[in-house]
Amino acid sequence: GQQVMQIPQYQHVQEGEDFTTYCNSSTTLSNIQWYKQRPGGHPVFLIQLVKSGEVKKQKRLTFQFGEAKKNSSLHITATQTTDVGTYFCAAPPLGQNFVFGPGTRLSVLP
């Protein structure tokens, strides 16, 4: 079954509002990756987090890895219509192949 969970499943925001998606695992993760998939497109790698408590920023995107390395978050400040898409986390919960979370679908209303 699914070993990497994500919430929320869907998020509708007004342009300019912030957005956060959370990824949770029942097991300690060696690392976690985040991907963005635009509607009709393919997943595109955004970032990888490795260290406990790690925080990385990419412009308006802030990625965080939990202290226990069992959860992660992606926060977008002041969303734009270009942020529309599905955001997936991916992790190797059993240390082998990466498992993709179910994704959070973000829609941004102009």
Add this chain to the structure above:
Amino acid sequence: SAVISQKPSRDICQRGTSLTIQCQVDSQVTMMFWYRQQPGQSLTLIATANQGSEATYESGFVIDKFPISRPNLTFSTLTVSNMSPEDSSIYLCSVEKTFDFYNYGYTFGSGTRLTVV
């Protein structure tokens, strides 16, 4: 990052037939991965294809249904055999970005949108 050319980009097929999807990478890679993404769903790994050996299939996927070829380090094919409407999905190939055998993320092909009627 590697560049992956995947084709066809989409196809509509009759049930009972087979479709072969091709992926060409612009650099040599050890492993290639095949994923399925059902409408509105996440990505599910079908199999891992290594050059010179049989593909390794994930639980729920079998070689008879999804035969894979990996004739060299830049190319792989996935065949969806004896198709049924339940096989309608997006199929994606992928490669790892690695350094010292450490995975730094996956690069995906543009996907094949398959509709079985």
